[in-house]
Amino acid sequence: MAKPQRLYHILSSAQFTREFLEDFFRSVDSFVTQLGQRPSKPTKDMLAAMYRNYLMFNFFYEPSTRTRFSFATAGNRLGMRVEGTDNAKLFSSAAKGESLAHTIATLSAMAPDLIVIRHHENGELEEVAHRSAVPIINAGDGSNEHPTQTLVDLYTIYRVMGRLDNIRIAIGGDLKYGRTVRSLVQVLSLFDDIRLLFVSPKALSIDDETRAHLHIAGIPFVEEYKITANLRIADIVYWTRTQAERATEEELGSFDPDDFKISLETMAMFKQSMALLHPLPINNEIAPEVDNDERALYFTQAGYGVPVRMALIDYLLHGYDVQTPEFSPIPGVAKIWQR
Ligand code: NCD
Numbered sequence: 001m002a003k004p005q006r007l008y009h010i011l012s013s014a015q016f017t018r019e020f021l022e023d024f025f026r027s028v029d030s031f032v033t034q035l036g037q038r039p040s041k042p043t044k045d046m047l048a049a050m051y052r053n054y055l056m057f058n059f060f061y062e063p064s065t066r067t068r069f070s071f072a073t074a075g076n077r078l079g080m081r082v083e084g085t086d087n088a089k090l091f092s093s094a095a096k097g098e099s100l101a102h103t104i105a106t107l108s109a110m111a112p113d114l115i116v117i118r119h120h121e122n123g124e125l126e127e128v129a130h131r132s133a134v135p136i137i138n139a140g141d142g143s144n145e146h147p148t149q150t151l152v153d154l155y156t157i158y159r160v161m162g163r164l165d166n167i168r169i170a171i172g173g174d175l176k177y178g179r180t181v182r183s184l185v186q187v188l189s190l191f192d193d194i195r196l197l198f199v200s201p202k203a204l205s206i207d208d209e210t211r212a213h214l215h216i217a218g219i220p221f222v223e224e225y226k227i228t229a230n231l232r233i234a235d236i237v238y239w240t241r242t243q244a245e246r247a248t249e250e251e252l253g254s255f256d257p258d259d260f261k262i263s264l265e266t267m268a269m270f271k272q273s274m275a276l277l278h279p280l281p282i283n284n285e286i287a288p289e290v291d292n293d294e295r296a297l298y299f300t301q302a303g304y305g306v307p308v309r310m311a312l313i314d315y316l317l318h319g320y321d322v323q324t325p326e327f328s329p330i331p332g333v334a335k336i337w338q339r
Contacts, residue, residue, distance in 0.1 A: 009135055012147055014186055034047065035306065058116045115137070122143060122144035137312070153279065156297065160275045171196060175240075176206070185206070189219045196214070225259075239276065264287065275297045282298070
């Protein structure tokens with residue numbers, strides 16, 4: 001029997017298959033159970049023995065709260081040491097003009113076990129990941145992708161719905177620059193009987209590549225340019241903020257934010273059994289009072305960031321101590337698959 005393909009660097013949601021996700025979520029389930037609300041001392045000791053003396057580099061060129069802390073927490077819970085920097089644009093040699101390729105080659109030469117990077121340039125990480133002998137995880141690259149957030153989002157949907165097929169999902173906000181949506185949509189198309197409703201300002205709608213991908217995958221979708229009563233039947237409403245740091249003045253001025261704001265009145269229109277998710281941070285696209293609605297599950301979602309990333313670290317490191325597939329310290333085309 002052919003050996004199943006194993007992921008090495010985690011750079012894009014396009015790498016995830018349905019089989020991988022189903023297996024992976026079983027592993028996340030087990031970490032969720034072990035962690036509980038707060039793990040007991042014996043559980044902490046047991047978990048911390050798993051990767052004691054392993055080392056994670058956490059390198060963030062763009063701001064982050066959830067992703068950086070949940071990677072660090074996941075690593076710490078598994079006994080790893082975590083080194084790194086935020087604001088790497090300023091606090092790493094990038095400030096002295098070093099390229100990402102050279103930074104990665106340097107970090108890799110120090111032989112950590114794992115490198116987590118958030119970078120501001122779309123797709124650059126994928127180009128240079130082969131410069132690393134150890135797994136690289138994309139923690140968000142510009143407006144391109146955020147594959148580990150997708151694992152968190154999809155795991156939350158699976159916990160809430162108890163299934164991943166046959167779901168109506170409304171996705172709203174800035175769908176042009178939001179990397180979490182671009183990554184999430186790619187995996188949703190792996191499942192059966194998914195219907196999508198996109199709600200965004202016209203200037204910030206999904207791109208043609210995403211539309212083409214959905215057409216090819218046979219996923220029906222509708223695009224709307226403000227909140228309407230069509231949201232009534234959504235099982236999941238996944239909302240996002242406007243990426244003001246990426247959008248142009250013209251795009252930002254082209255719409256009324258109130259048309260995209262989820263208020264208590266909007267919540268009253270939603271199904272009783274639905275869940276409201278958001279990758280966070282929230283600006284003004286969800287009214288603060290909505291936090292109290294039991295269907296607003298974005299903090300639960302953020303909490304899953306730790307067990308999801310523990311499972312990912314375990315997946316990447318378990319039994320793969322001494323291997324450097326496709327490692328090539330010279331420039332070339334990145335290959336994101338191992339074996
Ligand atoms: C998102 C991100 O960084 O892309 N946040 C996250 O990682 N949870 C969403 C955002 O910045 O809007």
